[in-house]
Amino acid sequence: MKGGWTRAEPIGPAASDPAPGAPAPLRLVYILGAGRCGSTLLDVILGSHPDICSTGELFHFPESVLDRPQPCSCGAVGNACTFWSSVRADIEQQFPVTDLKRGRQYETTRSLPRTAFLAATPGSSVDVYARRLAVLLRAISTQSHRPIVVDSSKYPSRGLIMWRTRSMGNDVRYIHMVRDGRGLLWSKRRTVDGQGLGLAPRERTTGDLAVWWVLSNVLSTLLFGFRRGRYLRVRYEDLMSDPAGTLERIGRFVGVDLADVVAAIRNQQPLPVGHVVGGNRLRFNRALVLKPDTEWQKNLPPEDERTFWGIAGWLARRYGYEAHAVLGRPGQATPRPDTS
Numbered sequence: 001m002k003g004g005w006t007r008a009e010p011i012g013p014a015a016s017d018p019a020p021g022a023p024a025p026l027r028l029v030y031i032l033g034a035g036r037c038g039s040t041l042l043d044v045i046l047g048s049h050p051d052i053c054s055t056g057e058l059f060h061f062p063e064s065v066l067d068r069p070q071p072c073s074c075g076a077v078g079n080a081c082t083f084w085s086s087v088r089a090d091i092e093q094q095f096p097v098t099d100l101k102r103g104r105q106y107e108t109t110r111s112l113p114r115t116a117f118l119a120a121t122p123g124s125s126v127d128v129y130a131r132r133l134a135v136l137l138r139a140i141s142t143q144s145h146r147p148i149v150v151d152s153s154k155y156p157s158r159g160l161i162m163w164r165t166r167s168m169g170n171d172v173r174y175i176h177m178v179r180d181g182r183g184l185l186w187s188k189r190r191t192v193d194g195q196g197l198g199l200a201p202r203e204r205t206t207g208d209l210a211v212w213w214v215l216s217n218v219l220s221t222l223l224f225g226f227r228r229g230r231y232l233r234v235r236y237e238d239l240m241s242d243p244a245g246t247l248e249r250i251g252r253f254v255g256v257d258l259a260d261v262v263a264a265i266r267n268q269q270p271l272p273v274g275h276v277v278g279g280n281r282l283r284f285n286r287a288l289v290l291k292p293d294t295e296w297q298k299n300l301p302p303e304d305e306r307t308f309w310g311i312a313g314w315l316a317r318r319y320g321y322e323a324h325a326v327l328g329r330p331g332q333a334t335p336r337p338d339t340s
C-alpha cells in the first residue's frame, strides 16, 4: 500500500450488528443520478484511494461475464479479466451468476413500486436478490483487498435493494450526482453510446430526456434524501470548479481522507483506473486527468435548450443552474450551499 494515505475510518455496525465470527462489515457507496452526470468520473476518482474499489456500473457485471462480454477498463473482455473472473469464482461457490442477471428485473424504473414493496418484505424475491448482491460486494471487497466498494449504477430501484444489504451488516451510503441537464442533452446528441443511462436504450426526444432528467433526480431525492448522514448531493460543476473543496466534503461523507487524491489532481497527475466493468467511456483511459466538459454551452442547439428549460427549468434552478444566453442570461452554475 502506498505511503501517506489515511485509512478509512472504522466501519461501524449497520442496521443490525453482525453475528459473532461474521466477516468485517463492508461499506458500499452507491452513486445516484441521471445519465452522463459524471458518476463514472467520481467512481474512478474514489477508486484511486487505496481503501476504495471502484467498479463502475456494477449492474453490467453478470452479463459481462455471461452472454454479453464487455471490455473491462483493464482492456480484458468478460471472463478474460482476472479480477472479475476471480469475483465470479468466489460467488459461484454459493450460487450461479445467472441469479444476479435474473435479479435485474427488479431494477428498472418501471418496477420501482413493486421493488420498494418487496425490498421491505423479509424472505421476498427481492430480499433474496439483495443477499446475492451482498455476496457479490463481499467478493469484490475480498478480491480487491479494499473495505469500501463503489457502484455507480444510478438506478433508484437498485439503490433500494442495496439498502436491504444493511441487514447483512453492510454500511450503505448514497452520493447523488447532479449535472446540468443541458450537458446530458449535448452528450446524447454527440454520441450514440447508450451506456450510463438508467432506462433501456432507445432514441429519445429532447422532451423525453428532460422528463427523464427530472424523474431521475426527483426519485433520487425522494427515496434517499431523507436518510440523514447516508445521503450527499454533489454537483458535477462543483467537482470540476473546486475539486479540493468538493472532494473534501465527499471524503468526510465516505469516511476517507482524499487529500492525496486532491494533491494528485492539483499536480495534474493521472489517476489510476482499476477494473471498471461498465459506465462512461472515460473508464478506458488507463489514467484519468480531470477536465471539465462544457461543450454544451457553445454547441447545444437553442431549441433543445428552450425545450429543456421549459420542462426542467424549475428543478434546474433549485440546483443553482441558470438559463443560458439564448434565454436571456449567461449559462453558469452558481455556487449554492448544499442543504442536503
Ligand SMILES: [Zn+2]
Pocket (backbone or CB within 6 Å): 072, 073, 074, 075, 076, 081, 082, 083, 084, 274, 275, 276
Ligand atoms: Zn479488468
